């Protein structure tokens with residue numbers, strides 16, 4: 001029997017269902033979705049199963065993640081083999097010129113800050129005119145008290161890597177605006193996370 005390379009993230013196991021419910025609500029019936037920072041590949045497997053009209057293109061820069069993503073998608077026809085993709089690459093080789101959605105969970109706070117701008121710029125390069133960028137994770141909001149769990153998580157991330165940490169939504173929105181993307185929808189998710197949908201457009205005056 002071949003080795004099972006599937007890695008299991010308990011967080012991805014927990015949040016896949018609520019994320020899928022929002023993707024089903026936000027996305028049209030069919031299209032091509034590029035996933036940035038797929039990690040274990042659990043979201044690709046779970047969410048693609050609930051989006052039968054969609055082709056899912058998973059990616060991650062970490063060579064250690066690719067066998068896990070490949071194993072999770074092994075029997076899923078609509079999920080492509082994973083691309084090795086770092087958002088900081090000036091171009092994103094292997095990514096189709098136009099995709100209908102870009103999905104990125106839990107990268108912006110677990111990667112150096114320039115990855116946020118790179119994600120926004122790359123998504124803007126590849127999204128079709130009506131395309132949607134969906135980001136998911138914890139954010140700091142100026143007008144919303146930070147949950148104690150998120151304050152502790154932020155401190156823990158910064159201890160592990162000083163370049164990591166929860167980001168202010170206002171700063172993320174500024175990077176998005178520089179790429180020509182605006183916040184279309186903010187959805188409060190379990191465990192003090194947000195799911196954010198971004199579209200092309202001018203920022204509010």
Ligand SMILES: C[S@@+](CC[C@H](N)C(=O)[O-])C[C@H]1O[C@@H](n2cnc3c(N)ncnc32)[C@H](O)[C@@H]1O
Pocket residue numbers: 009011012036037038039040043060061062065085086087088104105106107110111112115
């Ligand atoms: C906490 S994991 C999230 C994985 C998955 N999206 C999830 O929510 O379970 C963070 C992921 O970000 C990826 N990552 C870090 N830096 C990146 C970069 N520069 N470009 C793309 N992905 C990156 C890591 O390889 C890792 O898989």
